Every structure is written in structure tokens, then in C-alpha cells.
Amino acid sequence: MSSIKVGFLGPKGTFSNKAALLANPDAAHISLPTLSAVVEAVESRQVNFGLLPIENSTNGSVIPAYDLLKYNRGIAVLDEILVPVHHCIIGHSLDNVSRLLSHPQAFGQCTGWIKNNLPGVTSVPVNSTSHAAEMASKDQTGTTLAISSQLCADTYNYNILVKDVEDDPNNCTRFLLLASRVVNEVSIMSEFTREKKAFLQFTLSHPKKLNHIFRMLLQEDVIFTNLVTRPSSHNPWTYVYFIECVGLSLTMLLRIESICDEFTVMGNYENKTTRVV
Numbered sequence: 057m058s059s060i061k062v063g064f065l066g067p068k069g070t071f072s073n074k075a076a077l078l079a080n081p082d083a084a085h086i087s088l089p090t091l092s093a094v095v096e097a098v099e100s101r102q103v104n105f106g107l108l109p110i111e112n113s114t115n116g117s118v119i120p121a122y123d124l125l126k127y128n129r130g131i132a133v134l135d136e137i138l139v140p141v142h143h144c145i146i147g148h149s150l151d152n153v154s155r156l157l158s159h160p161q162a163f164g165q166c167t168g169w170i171k172n173n174l175p176g177v178t179s180v181p182v183n184s185t186s187h188a189a190e191m192a193s194k195d196q197t198g199t200t201l202a203i204s205s206q207l208c209a210d211t212y213n214y215n216i217l218v219k220d221v222e223d224d225p226n227n228c229t230r231f232l233l234l235a236s237r238v239v240n241e242v243s244i245m246s247e248f249t250r251e252k253k254a255f256l257q258f259t260l261s262h263p264k265k266l267n268h269i270f271r272m273l274l275q276e277d278v279i280f281t282n283l284v285t286r287p288s289s290h291n292p293w294t295y296v297y298f299i300e301c302v303g304l305s306l307t308m309l310l311r312i313e314s315i316c317d318e319f320t321v322m323g324n325y326e327n328k329t330t331r332v333v
């Protein structure tokens with residue numbers, strides 16, 4: 057058994073489990089009940105790494121994931137893992153369906169199939185796609201379906217009624233590989249390069265400072281790959297900014313830090329999503 061522990065949103069068979077297998081197939085994979093539990097397990101070093109779904113190519117940003125990273129000084133991001141996501145319908149029958157269960161992210165990726173095949177059926181969000189499949193498979197009334205993965209069905213021998221119900225066949229979720237900041241903070245900065253993707257989190261005393269930051273970034277021909285804001289939770293209409301970009305030098309990063317209120321380099325990792333040339 058590997059001494060490396062990787063936490064993921066379980067039970068086994070979730071897309072987070074697929075991301076953990078891609079990130080470190082030989083590690084001990086630790087199933088956790090919620091995304092918050094994954095982040096807490098990484099922060100407390102109960103696990104060496106954790107997987108956090110941060111963005112989907114159909115749905116966009118996973119907002120609850122950003123809220124778990126907000127003001128979090130215990131987490132570093134070491135890598136991004138892209139997982140193709142193909143959804144299956146698991147259950148007993150497509151007739152007399154009363155409920156459709158899945159992780160909230162899944163519903164938004166399968167809107168067309170749901171509308172065409174389960175009009176009027178209640179979509180019920182649960183903690184994960186595998187938890188949904190477990191509930192649907194155990195429902196004795198046979199009126200509950202789940203959106204889940206082939207891996208989950210194979211793992212538990214669940215019955216697949218329909219495959220590939222996602223709206224976009226290229227549907228893909230980007231996961232962040234999390235680690236303890238205590239362990240990795242020095243190496244993130246010592247190994248920082250502008251060729252890699254920089255993930256920054258910061259707040260500003262005045263929104264006009266964002267103009268200064270954009271102006272500095274444009275000077276370096278930086279390529280933005282993602283920009284997300286979340287409420288600061290201090291004053292209405294003030295924000296925590298999350299920026300991912302490629303081409304940022306350490307010198308410019310330190311200049312940006314100097315004009316921010318709170319500033320954290322979440323990570324600096326190989327860019328796997330955006331054409332930069």
C-alpha cells in the first residue's frame with residue numbers, strides 16, 4: 057500500500073475518483089463525503105493531496121470550490137487535471153420516474169437529455185454522482201434515477217440504462233490538485249516560472265486598483281486563462297479576485313502583490329487548457 061494518500065469526493069466511482077486515479081494511480085485513494093472534507097483533509101495533512109473540481113467546459117466555474125479556496129491560507133495548488141466527463145443514467149427503468157439524483161454539477165451538463173426524456177421529473181442534488189447512483193440502485197420503488205459515471209456502475213455493478221447523456225461530447229472537468237501550503241509554499245515561489253500557469257487570489261482596497269493590475273499584466277503580454285470573482289464577505293459589492301494566467305514574471309507578481317490588500321499565490325503549474333502561441 058502506497059504511503060501517499062490522495063483525498064477525493066466519494067464514494068468510489070465519482071469523477072473526482074477518476075481525477076485521483078489520473079493524478080496518482082499508485083497512491084492510497086481516500087474517499088471523503090464532501091468537497092469541504094477534501095479541503096480540510098489536505099489542510100490538516102490527513103492526506104498528502106486532494107482533488108477539487110474547479111471548472112467544467114459546459115457549466116463554467118464550480119463556485120462552491122472557489123468559496124472553499126477563498127481566504128484559505130492552508131492550501132496550495134500543484135497541478136490541474138483534465139477529466140473527460142461522460143454521464144450515464146443509472147437505475148431500474150425509464151418509466152414512472154419520480155426523481156433524478158446527481159451532484160449539482162451533473163444536471164447542468166445534461167440539460168438537453170433531461171428536458172427531452174424526463175420532463176417534469178424533479179432533479180434532486182446530492183453530494184456526489186456515486187452517492188446518487190447508490191441511492192437510485194437501492195430505491196425499491198424503482199422510480200429513482202441517477203446521473204453517474206461508467207466507473208461507478210462498473211465498481212458497484214449498477215444497472216446502466218443510458219450512456220453519454222451529456223450535452224457536449226467534449227464535456228470536460230478541470231480539477232485542481234491540492235496540497236498543504238505549509239509544505240509547498242517555498243517551492244511554489246522558488247520554482248515559479250512565467251511559462252507555467254500562475255493562480256492568484258487577492259483583494260483590493262479600491263476596485264480602481266484592478267485597472268493598475270490589468271495595465272501591468274498587459275505590459276508583460278500575459279495571457280489570462282481564467283478570472284473569477286467571489287464576494288469578499290466583508291462589505292457588499294467588494295470582491296476576492298481569482299486570476300489564472302500564463303506569462304507572468306516573478307518580478308511583476310511581486311509588483312502586483314504590493315498594490316493588493318490580501319494576496320496569495322495559490323499555485324504555479326503546467327498550463328493544460330489554453331493555447332498560448
Ligand SMILES: O=C(O)C(=O)Cc1ccccc1
Pocket residue numbers: 065069070071072073109141159161162183184185186229
Ligand atoms: O460527483 C462527482 O462525481 C464529482 O466528482 C463532482 C463532479 C460531478 C460532475 C462532474 C464533475 C465532477
